[in-house]
Amino acid sequence: MNDTVSKQRTYCVSVRFSAQEKEELDAARGRTAAGRFLREAFLQRKTIIVPECNRQAWSELSRSASNLNQIAHHLNLSGMAAHELSLIADIRAELSRFRASLVGARLTGERDGDDR
Known part of the structure; x- marks a missing residue:
């Protein structure tokens, strides 16, 4: 059987919540769809909820990253010493x-418990 077909979700299970339970669910799931959140919780998969302030900080830091790349490029062109360029790279x-x-992401090559 085709692996994609075997992994399709074709069954629907409904559940009812009180108003208080629904509020708790909404607070816990953040921007994650309720169905996905409940499925992952049941299957004991790690669900990452990214706070809005973190999303905003991630976006704002993109300007800093861009500026740093421009500085590194300029210093590279000006013939900066290799050890100084390695500091910029770090x-x-x-x-x-x-x-x-x-945002709860891991970069390629990072290990569990890596706290650099």
């Missing part, structure tokens, strides 16, 4: 890790 990498952590 700062860029740290900024990338920080931005990714704001």
Whole structure:
């Protein structure tokens, strides 16, 4: 059987909540669809809820990342010493890790427990 066909979700299960339960569900799920949130909770999959302030910070930090890239490019053209360029590269990498952590993402190559 085709793997895609076997993974299609064809069954619907409905559930009823009181007004208070629905409010609690909405608060817990954030922007995640209720069905997805409940399915992942039942299947014990990790659901990442990204607070709105983190989304805003991630967007705002994109300007800083862009500026840093422009500075690095300029310094590269001006013949900056290799060890100084490596410091810029380290700062860029740290900024990338920080931005990714704001939205619960992991960058390629990161390990569990990596707290750099």
